[in-house]
């Protein structure tokens with residue numbers, strides 16, 4: 377016999393709050409309640425099994441860049457689990473599902489929570505050959521890397537004799553990109569802010585790692601040697617202007633992240649004289665067809681095993697500890713959260 381849903385649901389979740397003095401706090405609240413009436417039409421209530429940690433979560437724990445619209449707030453942008461209660465025709469109780477590259481944890485409370493209530497169009501059924509944990513190993517970072525590569529693969533393959541550059545290389549998006557590029561046997565160079573990462577990047581196939589500090593001190597010319605066909609740029613700021621100078625004719629700079637800054641003063645000569653272009657990536661801005669194609673690649677991803685070795689499973693308590701630090705250091709691990 378099917379188990380009946382029990383309402384109200386009492387559940388634990390991380391809550392970021394702000395004191396009257398403006399201090400940002402975080403803790404696990406163990407007694408949150410959800411009532412049946414809270415699950416709106418076309419919404420599903422999900423019992424979260426796994427989540428993961430992303431740069432956006434780190435920003436939220438520090439309340440940087442005004443990402444939190446309302447306090448208290450639960451971060452967590454990716455989730456996998458099962459449908460506990462459905463107010464949607466698309467899903468039924470016990471369906472295995474995941475949410476990736478949607479505004480979870482921004483527009484609504486996120487996945488660092490035992491239960492979440494979300495609109496049905498954010499939710500995907502779990503494919504047969506992926507587990508709940510594996511979808512969180514890939515997550516929005518993997519999705520973003522695949523999307524960024526799809527948009528530039530033609531240029532990369534047409535210039536196979538030229539390397540590709542990845543910045544913020546040891547991060548989640550960067551590591552995914554390197555794995556994907558290596559599966560096409562593309563020569564990859566990397567920029568890393570941490571000398572200690574050089575050995576790890578070499579192990580996953582990077583031919584040369586440049587220090588971020590040295591790269592930022594490049595000679596102040598309008599253009600530099602034509603080195604890279606495509607640059608996947610995760611950090612933003614002044615790095616953008618330097619990267620543009622190293623692109624070959626018809627090369628592409630893919631702007632993905634803004635860890636250093638949202639702004640950059642650029643010299644436009646590479647655009648005019650080398651026909652270089654800049655494209656932006658927004659993982660959430662993907663239509664249903666594109667999402668389907670990207671999820672098919674999830675299924676066929678050959679490096680699942682490699683990824684598993686790099687994954688560390690942590691608890692909600694550990695999430696608070698890791699994301700409360702001044703600089704969060706993942707030690708090159710993909711952090712998957714068991715809820």
Ligand SMILES: NC(=O)c1ccc[n+]([C@@H]2O[C@H](COP(=O)([O-])OP(=O)(O)OC[C@H]3O[C@@H](n4cnc5c(N)ncnc54)[C@H](OP(=O)(O)O)[C@@H]3O)[C@@H](O)[C@H]2O)c1
Nearest residue numbers: 431520544545546547548549568569633634635657658659
């Ligand atoms: N456009 C989109 O749709 C989309 C989707 C997902 C993520 N993003 C953005 O892409 C960027 C990278 O995401 P991610 O998931 O790869 O992040 P991540 O796992 O936190 O990695 C970021 C990497 O950047 C490097 N880094 C350099 N300076 C840093 C600093 N001051 N603080 C932190 N890291 C620094 C580090 O690599 P090294 O040690 O090798 O330097 C770090 O591992 C973020 O800005 C994120 O918000 C965008």
